[in-house]
Amino acid sequence: MSTFVLLLATGLGLGALYFLVASGLSLIYGLMHVLNFAHGSFLTLGAFLGWAVAQRMDPSSWTGFVASVLVGALVGALVATLTELLLIRPLYDRHIEQVLVTVGLSLATVALFEGIWGTDADFIRGPAWLDETTGVLGARIPNDRFLIIAVAVLVLVAIVVFLRRTRYGMIIRAGVENRAMVTALGIDVRRAFTLVFAIGGAAAGLGGVLASHYFGYVSPTLGGSLLIFAFIVTVIGGLGSLTGAAVASVLVALLQQFANYYAGGTGDFVIVLALAVVLLVRPAGILGKVAA
């Protein structure tokens, strides 16, 4: 029982990380039909700069931790905005080339990170509370899991409120539904593109700082390894669907954890198998729009 609870908590924590990456990917794809390969780099940069700030202040204090989280989110948002303005926008509506540009960016940035911070993983530490455990139903669960899950839920709620309650959220939702119509109504949908990139980048940067605490290190390939699972999550959840991304993040992470423990470390294969099954049964994903 205690193993089960531990796996559940760890899986939910991992799912929360997947969601922080996948939410941005899914929103960006839904609105712009761009698959952002550079998303992993936003995450990695957020993690590195967040850790740099925490080191300057005091890594084991809560102020240092909160500052690193804020810096991570801010850096992610800033870099994502710049990417959209400088690289994506000039290729307006040429989706495949936009994807290629993000591929080039991810190649170049990972190499740059390796040049600056070295290829080896940098082990990090946070406030002492994060390394302690709490007993739940007989299982000793690391406290950082609770924090990561709480932050991911907060981000989900914030994005949903933003999409439902604000004018820009409405424009984004309308744009996902029918972009031509929004443009025809005289609304400059390009500003929404930049905004979606900024939100996705902030979530990824935030996810980067949290991921570095979850795994205990930062490395130039941190983002890339999470990105591939985030891709799988977005396809299974249905591209462009935020709720789909949330549901699929949890499902994929739990499946991965349980298969890793009970089926001899086959987690990654089980996920790819699940992806194949979802595609064969429901090509548009669990919550994706089914083409007419």
Place this chain on the structure above:
Amino acid sequence: MRRSSWTSLGLGVAVVTLLAVLPLLAIQVPGVLPGPTYTPGALQLLALCMVYATLALSYNMLLGTGGMLSFGHALYFGGGAYGLGIVLERTDLSLWPAVALTLLGALAVALVTGAVSLRVSGIPFAMVTLAFAQAGSVLVRRNPDGLTGGDEGLSLDTEHVPAALVGVVHTRNLYWLALAVVVIAYLAVLWVDRSRVGHVAAASRENELRVRSLGLQPYTAKLFVFVVGGAVASLAGVLYLLLQSGTVPRSVGADLTVTVLVMVVLGGVGSRWGAIVGGVIYTLLNQRLTLLAGSDAIESLPTVLHVPLSEPMFILGALFIAVVLFMPGGIAGAARSGFGRGRSRSGATVLEAADDQGEQRVLEPQP
């Protein structure tokens, strides 16, 4: 045949002949080749260029002809390399039957993964192929039963390989083998492009609905192109194993697929010779930039310049972004507009057609 096709045929034969006699000549190309063309070092580099040219050709068939943006092409390349390595190590087959067995295996893998991935098209297709390749990459790193050697990689078991293909003194033979593989790959790709099924695949890249309404089956045609592309890629992988006397997990990784994508876009999507040129230029650049990165001139620069310039992938990535932004047709497109031959389509239009526009996301295979 028209006159222009005779000209290109003659040009092709001349280039292949020149490359075939290269090991017998002593041509120095300072800054590109490490020594005169008869030395093993230069021949090894040229043969590696040909491995990547073959791989780029196969990828160009997927993207340029079929309009399929695959992010899992490394799976078939790595499948060829690891497949042959494992067959040679674990069985008593001699080289050529082992190669045949490997290619058959790769064909089967390409058929199954292609059949599933082609359920979707456009960007979702890219993601699904990436996931399959990732599974392959994880499998190789896991090292099940000691088959793949894990992170260490697998070295070539030379017991059943003909002596003429082993060792530095025989690099020349490997070079000729590589040249033969490029020619075979080129002819295979040309054959698919000219065939009926190739035309159906190219047409469904342009307008899938219309192809279907004509009573043709885009799914089958695309799958055929995908499987042939996978087979040619695994042939390149087989060659890679023989040439490098081993293989490393990088040859199945997503990085390699991205590298091939860079080669094809650099050369010009949709152009066969562009893919070859892209593969060769990329390999040479990568080699040179790595040497440059360790040089004293770079070492003495201030940190702001020294750090980016000592990372070859940073320079290649930046170059790739520049090509996509400012030279969408790649080298082939630039050459075409330079010579004023507006006959074929530019890479940019081919890329545009590869996009699914989000409308035709679901592709139901016809029973």
